[in-house]
Amino acid sequence: MSDASAQPAHAPADHPNVASGKTGVLLANLGTPDHYSYWPMRRYLSEFLSDRRVIDYSPWKWQPLLQLIILSKRPFTSGAAYRSIWNEEQGESPLMTITRAQTEKLGRALHDRYGDQVMVDFCMRYGNPSTQSKVRAMAQAGCRRILFFPLYPHYAGATSATANDQFFRALMQETWQPTARVVDPYFEQPHYIEALAQSVERAYAQAEKRPEILVVSYHGMPKRYLMQGDPYHCQCQKTTRLLRERLGWDETEITTTFQSVFGPEEWLRPYTVQEVARLAREEGRKRIAVIAPAFSADCIETLEEINEEIRESFESAGGEAFTYIPCLNDDDAHIAALTEVVTDNLKGWLD
Template identity: 50%
Template sequence: MSVAVPLGESSAAPAVPPDRIGVLLVNLGTPDACDAGSVRVYLREFLSDRRVIEDQGLVWKAILNGIILRVRPARKALDYRKIWNVERNESPLKTITRSQAEKLAADIADHEHVVVDWAMRYGNPSIRARIDALAAQGCNRLLVVPLYPQYSAATSATVCDEVFRVLADMRAQPVLRVSPPYYDDPDYIEALAVSINAHLAALPFQPELIVASFHGMPQKYVDAGDPYREHCVATTEALRKRLGLDASKLLLTFQSRFGNDEWLQPYTDKTIEELAKKGVKRLAVVTPGFAADCLETLEEIAQENAEIFRHHGGEHFSAIPCLNDSDAGMDVIRQLVLRELQGWI
């Protein structure tokens, strides 16, 4: 059956633009400035998340508002000032995450219908703002990439929580994919090994051993079923195998305790103190759980724990940089993204 076309009108169907795909890299977050007020805003959002502090009852709210948010912001602001990117007036985490997104966009530029952006779970740019921006650019498919190699409810899951909240308010929702944790991915392990070996080769000393320090977590969260410790162990064991080191030469520890609960052990600071007391003079620390250097690596490890080591008799200490936006680090992100985009590109 043919359909008559009115004189002067084309019979060709209107051009339909190809689907656009948004790729959103997400990291933890950062204050907007290194002053107490900005840190207070950031900490309030972070510590009010039920994934981070599961018991958000009246006692916790009293502690948070009556003590923590009165005392901690000024102290943490001083720590942020030690590592702040003064030129850009932002934290290194923001600088690095932006660069990761820009380099990824360049790496996959041949896929013209893919738009790469980045966000922070807490602080700015927010997940909501960047999803809205991707939607405004016509992205009706969305790949969210939590930049956490090891899964935990307090990191990966809370990214998903926020993404779901944003999508719940959208009438025209994009199709959604979320990349999985990559704690034992061969590309990730290889990148870590290459990075570690390159850093050690450039040092003026040879470390007696390496400490692999991961962000801590309350023990009760793992007892309740969080797989985070299991993932950290798997990363460390794979890295030991790749580097040819046994458990006495590549130690697994956990940093950044908060509050009075028991956290995952062994603790990084206590381990480093004991190593120095036992006569270890040369030490390197790697932080495989962080995709980008931040307060916990640049201040807590490279400065605070370095001082602990030297104070108790250690002499030479080196913090190995995160993968960041290095060639090896970008290889990991690119391969992860391209794998998760299969069927879409």
């Protein structure tokens, strides 16, 4: 196949050239502000917190509160958190740096398999690069088929679904829409579980003393979403079980928690920040490790929330050794898992 722009066969002389011949693989992650200063943070937070998949309160009640109160203060506190983890050398957040590295490695793996038939790129649900800009670029490059891959192992309305929403909105803007597929969640994919297990084994081998328990911390969501049918909670629990079984551990050596609680209503429990303190204070656990399998790349919720806030909660309650196990990021085992997921989803298109 070729991606060269040319006139279709038997077309009249004045027919415009048409690029064709590629299959696009478009990775999608949550997003990142362009900078940690006030206005870039405000733009990013406004887009994120205006998403009805994220905050489903009535807009006529929520938007005045968001625009007049929350966004007058939140950009300062969030900006300070981003500044503490910012990749100053490249002028971007770690999520951007890591997602780009993942895309490059996955692109090389798929090129080895499919040659020039595949075009691999990434977009962000919020901020830049936008989903629409990348869908447009793929269509203009001749991608008549696009595999859309939200980089969330577990399905949730506030992550996978809103990424898909934005992808289909982008397709609505195309005169000639590419054929599209969306990747299913991969929370139980064997290569993904293996990559998680290997990361735990490496961290435990490097620890001065073995952690007494592994806290598997997932991003939280309001409990009512579970009651409304969102499968996220069940998928998270299954990932923990599969990880425990792969490691060959007893149930007392691993526990599931949820972080990033926002707003007044009850979220999925137990809350990570409270549970690590309880483990130290009530159970006398002095050494713990924390891993965050729901995040495909380290970001503000892991580098700042887990490795700073949650660590502080544990140590303030009497904990002594806190081990944060990084996300899988662009680890070779993770790229192998992602490659397997993509390859499986390209069947029938490219074999």
